[in-house]
Amino acid sequence: MARQIKYAATHFSIAFSMSYAANQNVLTSAVIGVVEPVVFAVGSRWFRGKQSSPPVRSSAASYAA
Numbered sequence: 001m002a003r004q005i006k007y008a009a010t011h012f013s014i015a016f017s018m019s020y021a022a023n024q025n026v027l028t029s030a031v032i033g034v035v036e037p038v039v040f041a042v043g044s045r046w047f048r049g050k051q052s053s054p055p056v057r058s059s060a061a062s063y064a065a
């Protein structure tokens with residue numbers, strides 16, 4: 001749980017800082033700071049579920065020929 005809180009706080013801080021530097025609006029920056037970690041977490045879970053990579057053979061299997 002502490003790791004998730006640290007993750008969200010870090011993403012909020014980065015998103016808030018970048019947004020505030022761009023538009024100098026505290027309210028907009030706070031909204032972006034809250035929304036960005038949520039969208040990132042949902043998006044990364046979605047992409048992880050949809051990832052279709054080729055199966056990787058172990059190095060031991062390649063030597064067993």
